Amino acid sequence: MRRFIPQSHYARNVITLMTGTSVAQAIPIAVSPILTRLYTPEQFGVFALFMAVASIAAVVVTGRYEQAILLPKEDTDAMQVVALSSFLSVFLSLFLLLIVCLFNAPISALLGSQEVGPWLYWVPLSTSLIGVYQSLNYWCNRKSQYKRLAISRTLQSGFSSGGQLAGGTAGVGLAGLVGGQVAGQLLALLALGRMVWREDRSDVRSVSRRGMLEWAVKYINFPKFLIVAHAFNTASSQMPVMLLSALFNASSAGFYTLTQRVLGAPISLVAGALGDVFRQEASRDYADLGNCKFVYLQTLKRLVVISLLPFLVFFFIAPDFFGLVFGEEWRVAGEYARVLMPMFFLRFVASPLSIVFVVAEAQRLDLAWQVLLFVLVVLAFLSGYYFSGAGLALVLFSAAYSVLFLINLYISYRLACGVRY
Incomplete structure (x- = not known):
């Protein structure tokens, strides 16, 4: 045993x-x-x-x-x-x-x-x-x-x-x-x-x-740079609710909220738990060795292994699952979940590892990434509003988030290796 x-x-x-x-x-x-x-x-x-x-x-x-x-x-x-x-x-x-x-x-x-x-x-x-x-x-x-x-x-x-x-x-x-x-x-x-x-x-x-x-x-650099950076990050994650409500209707925001409750909140909790431990280990390694590559790759492997299969399975069953469990009125939330699945997967993997930006004191780089993310999220929903509807807005939102999370992973890995920007 x-x-x-x-x-x-x-x-x-x-x-x-x-x-x-x-x-x-x-x-x-x-x-x-x-x-x-x-x-x-x-x-x-x-x-x-x-x-x-x-x-x-x-x-x-x-x-x-x-x-x-x-x-x-x-x-x-x-x-x-x-x-x-x-x-x-x-x-x-x-x-x-x-x-x-x-x-x-x-x-x-x-x-x-x-x-x-x-x-x-x-x-x-x-x-x-x-x-x-x-x-x-x-x-x-x-x-x-x-x-x-x-x-x-x-x-x-x-x-x-x-x-x-x-x-x-x-x-x-x-x-x-x-x-x-x-x-x-x-x-x-x-x-x-x-x-x-x-x-x-x-x-x-x-x-x-x-x-x-x-x-x-x-x-003092923490409020100087991280308030803006993290405000943009949080605004980017909360902006879908605010824009769905303002541009479309409260029901769309409600469907998205249930998707976040069923998928986003648990993902944040699990990734947050791994991130809390990674933060402590990475801070120690970076202070002692000048890099935290080993613990970074160790955590990355764990995140991918425990998440890949569940996300793949849920992609195919999401609409039926939401309709059955929460009532047919909420089936639309399952369609939202399917569209957002790539974003949820990459967020689960990338978010805990992005702590390296703080550990390596790369606040300016983090700020630039957060601002770009915020701009793309707003553009995604405005494009959906003007050209089609909430469905297109969510597709563009998921695509923008996914691409930027891949960029985030690349940069955080280089920081973990001790590369200075």
Whole structure:
């Protein structure tokens, strides 16, 4: 039996995080057939719009300082960066609340949905929770405390799904979807924060305003370059929901959202688990050796092997699967999934490995790639709107994303080999 148990530290870390991640991803998939019968495609579309705005704003509020938590040699210095990122998350979320209060109607009009207006007031709360959680997430990653992450992710997924089921059963509409999501975020943060405080209390107590300021200046390139780069990246991934809603209708956004929920979210969770471990290993190798080629190729191989067959099979069965499991009304989401399958596959492989851009401090190169991706995504949907419809828009979107992910893989591999740009 011992032969079948992974012996390497890397493999054990992956399995620890993947176990919690698998449970976390199974929960929303398991409840989705119920949710699609409790909520309409239009309601899913408006909820997706809320999540898109919150996701984009969450990139800004941390200043991207959480990305630097792995870099300091001493834990006490890294905790200064954790505190800095968390403080910025809360402070800038309060500023965001002021913006929402002053410009709610114009923002709703820009998004092409008046229905989302009342829920924009919940966006700042969501962004602050996401920002602080991500800061603690990177701290636990630095400490190789993957059990903490597995527990918190499972709690978030479970309580979000449970809240949404309860809201749908009670017939409260969008309040169920939004409220369930925020409740899950809050519980995950409280659980992770409690574990960090209990086990790393001495590091937390070392935080000082002077220390936070010192490291804010030292890592100033992170907000200078990564805010824009990652905002473009997040906007590119969320733009389909926003453009489908604005250019076509909320139902199209709802179909796309279910596709993301069934495929995109689990892919992000699994790839994210591998990426968390890869980030820690790659940072160490790059600091010690000047490259992280070995762990890069090791992770690339794992990503391809575990994903190729499932993606290929699902390409052929997607429409029938969605119609059978979620109701015939949602069969269109299966057609969307088939069109987007090449993009999902390449995203699963490339996204965890793109961490090399941060490890190699190639922020300018990452920014150029993100800007190009954003431009092509917008052009894809505008072309679909003017020449055909949502179907063509999704085909062009999938093609643009796929080509750019291949380029991303090539560049990240060269960075992992120690090539400087």
